[in-house]
Amino acid sequence: MQFTKKITSILCLSTLLLVACDSKKDKTNAETQQTQQDVAEVLPYLNIQEAKADYAVPFCEKKNCIEIDIQTINTQDAWLNQWIANNQSQVIQAQIDSKQNMTLQQAINAFVKKSDAWQAEFPKNKAFELHMQTRMASQRNQYVLLQVSINTLQADVSIKERQYFFVGDRKLKKALSILDVIQPKQQNVLNSWVQDKYQEWLEKQDIDVKKQAPKKLYWGQADWFFDGEGVGLHYRASEIVKDGTQLDIYLSKEQTKNILKADVYQQMF
Numbered sequence: 001m002q003f004t005k006k007i008t009s010i011l012c013l014s015t016l017l018l019v020a021c022d023s024k025k026d027k028t029n030a031e032t033q034q035t036q037q038d039v040a041e042v043l044p045y046l047n048i049q050e051a052k053a054d055y056a057v058p059f060c061e062k063k064n065c066i067e068i069d070i071q072t073i074n075t076q077d078a079w080l081n082q083w084i085a086n087n088q089s090q091v092i093q094a095q096i097d098s099k100q101n102m103t104l105q106q107a108i109n110a111f112v113k114k115s116d117a118w119q120a121e122f123p124k125n126k127a128f129e130l131h132m133q134t135r136m137a138s139q140r141n142q143y144v145l146l147q148v149s150i151n152t153l154q155a156d157v158s159i160k161e162r163q164y165f166f167v168g169d170r171k172l173k174k175a176l177s178i179l180d181v182i183q184p185k186q187q188n189v190l191n192s193w194v195q196d197k198y199q200e201w202l203e204k205q206d207i208d209v210k211k212q213a214p215k216k217l218y219w220g221q222a223d224w225f226f227d228g229e230g231v232g233l234h235y236r237a238s239e240i241v242k243d244g245t246q247l248d249i250y251l252s253k254e255q256t257k258n259i260l261k262a263d264v265y266q267q268m269f
Contacts, residue, residue, distance in 0.1 A: 043170050046075040048136055053088065055108050066115045066127040067153075068108060072134045079173045084134065084146060087166045087175075091148050092130065094164075118155055129153035138226060141267040142171035145225055165223040165234050178224040178233065181268075186259040194219050194233065197249045205244055213241040226268055230256030 053070040060066065070088065075081055089107040093099060096114045098107075115128035131151040138145040148164040167176045182190060198217040202210060223234040235247040257265055 043142055044076050046077060046080070046136070046139070049074045053085075053104065053132075055105050057108065058112060062119075062127070064119070064127050066112055067129040067131070068111070069130070070104075070108075070132040070134075072132075073136060077170060080144065080168065080170060083166075083168050083175065087146060087164070088132065088134065088148060091132070091150060091164050095130070095150075095152055095154060114154075126153065126156065137165070140226070140269070142169050143176075143226070143264075143268050144168050144170060162236055163234065164236075165225045167224060167226065177221060178231070179220050181231075181261055181264045182259045183261055190259050191219070193251065193255065194249060198247070201245075201247045205241075209241055209244050213244065226256075228269075229253050230269075231260070 051072055051074050053072040055068075055070060057066065057068050072084060072088065085104045089102050089104045092104075092107040092111050093102060096111055098110055100106075102110065111128065111130060119125045119127055129152060133149045135147050135149075136144060137147040144167070146166040146168065148166070150159075150162050150164075152159045152162070167181075168174070169176055178190075179187075194217055202213055205213065217240065219233055223236075225232055225234060230251040230253045232248060232250040234249075237246045238244055240247065251259070253269070256269070260268070
């Protein structure tokens with residue numbers, strides 16, 4: 001009887017030890033998985049380097065040849081580098097009223113073609129010029145703000161320091177519109193703020209501009225940005241209406257907190 005009790009006690013003890021070991025093993029595995037997840041959340045350091053973009057222009061034997069100078073940035077993030085090139089392509093296409101899915105080189109080729117057509121119209125017509133500067137204006141965890149600035153000469157019209165802004169999410173590997181980051185229930189609130197600023201801007205415009213301008217400002221696809229204080233919208237000169245001036249709408253930090261999705265706000269500010 002004593003022997004049986006001892007065997008039973010040993011078996012019970014072994015079972016307890018096995019349960020304890022399994023429990024400890026499960027805990028260790030859970031901690032390891034959590035650590036691996038935390039490591040996966042850490043995005044690689046960008047190590048931003050300024051460089052001349054990779055593109056080619058056709059050989060020119062004319063006296064008045066097209067001028068294209070595109071300064072870009074290279075990073076350790078392959079997706080981000082491609083996203084930057086795609087945005088540069090969009091900016092170049094915007095100068096010639098094109099909205100196609102082009103590579104940077106294809107966009108440059110289209111720009112050159114427009115210049116050649118302009119020069120063919122009249123011998124004294126000057127070739128186009130395009131000078132582009134690219135910089136990472138802001139970084140907040142996975143969120144990056146790209147700024148592209150251009151100087152152009154097209155059809156004898158010179159434009160200086162025209163700005164374009166793009167926001168990207170490195171974690172999700174996607175471009176973000178303002179509609180992607182605000183709370184759906186706060187869209188009407190943001191719309192009210194935007195329309196108030198638009199009316200203030202409209203009051204300062206010339207009579208002809210006022211007549212042609214839309215009654216309401218459409219902002220869902222507008223360039224947007226973020227800085228240390230909050231988010232904002234950017235409209236270039238003549239973008240809203242021909243001959244209209246530039247419009248920048250800034251939201252305070254409190255306004256930004258009220259409309260942004262909570263997880264976005266925590267990572268961006």
